[in-house]
Amino acid sequence: PTNVVCGAGNLFNVAPLFVSATDFHLQDCSPAIDAGLDANTATTVDLDGSTRKLEALAGGELIDMGAYEFQSSATPTVAVCQTSVDVILDNSGQATVLAIALNNGSTGCSPLVFSINGQSSIPFDCSQIGANTVTMTATYVNRTATCSSTVNVVDNTPPTITCPANIATTTDMGQCSAVTTYAVTANDNCSYMLTKTGGLASGAAFPTGVNTVTWKATDPSSNSTVCSFTVTVTDAQAPTITCPANIVKTTDM
Numbered sequence: 001p002t003n004v005v006c007g008a009g010n011l012f013n014v015a016p017l018f019v020s021a022t023d024f025h026l027q028d029c030s031p032a033i034d035a036g037l038d039a040n041t042a043t044t045v046d047l048d049g050s051t052r053k054l055e056a057l058a059g060g061e062l063i064d065m066g067a068y069e070f071q072s073s074a075t076p077t078v079a080v081c082q083t084s085v086d087v088i089l090d091n092s093g094q095a096t097v098l099a100i101a102l103n104n105g106s107t108g109c110s111p112l113v114f115s116i117n118g119q120s121s122i123p124f125d126c127s128q129i130g131a132n133t134v135t136m137t138a139t140y141v142n143r144t145a146t147c148s149s150t151v152n153v154v155d156n157t158p159p160t161i162t163c164p165a166n167i168a169t170t171t172d173m174g175q176c177s178a179v180t181t182y183a184v185t186a187n188d189n190c191s192y193m194l195t196k197t198g199g200l201a202s203g204a205a206f207p208t209g210v211n212t213v214t215w216k217a218t219d220p221s222s223n224s225t226v227c228s229f230t231v232t233v234t235d236a237q238a239p240t241i242t243c244p245a246n247i248v249k250t251t252d253m
Contacts, residue, residue: 030074034063035065058076076108077139077140077144079138085102087151089129094125095125099120100114112138114136117135129154135149155189155223158217158225160188161216163229164182167230167231169231169234170236176207177208180202192217193219195218199231206231213230
């Protein structure tokens with residue numbers, strides 16, 4: 001049908017799960033069990049004369065929808081979570097966990113629908129590296145149960161680092177060294193810190209010879225990458241020498 005409007009608390013487009021087409025007693029997994037509104041029904045017995053408002057499911061409303069009250073405990077939903085799951089951040093520092101990934105054998109009527117913190121999946125990023133407590137909910141119509149799990153967000157992507165090509169230069173005029181500048185760059189899916197682990201800093205006076213410079217990029221998860229290059233300084237300046245002016249003298253007495 002089209003243009004159908006259902007009032008609050010009604011079941012629409014859901015199979016009631018009667019025993020048969022002619023027997024309107026409810027099956028164990030009927031969504032009509034404990035789905036009525038107690039306050040709206042004053043009757044105390046159903047068409048069989050059996051007790052109305054029998055608690056078939058713990059908590060919530062008691063009365064069933066329909067002509068007959070289900071007369072025993074109905075199958076509850078029991079949520080069972082994984083103790084923990086690991087999720088690896090991708091190259092953009094993002095990861096997604098599906099609710100069903102937390103399920104560890106939840107039981108109940110079928111089909112169970114799972115959610116994590118109220119959603120079918122939730123995203124994680126670099127700000128959540130480490131242990132994160134989440135709630136998984138297992139639901140069958142009006143039968144809901146929850147459990148807690150831990151999502152361990154892991155970053156195992158090391159930073160990238162780029163050193164300049166080896167540098168060859170000559171000494172500065174009148175010096176036995178060469179002031180040399182360079183740039184080292186890095187990138188990471190989260191964040192990083194650049195540290196010089198060997199050699200001289202950019203802008204320092206490098207002495208003659210081969211000077212090795214080493215840098216390391218480290219992210220908050222202790223993933224690291226190292227690069228190095230050399231600065232070779234050659235003395236290409238000829239020495240200067242100064243002789244005295246020509247000397248004219250007479251013989252000694």
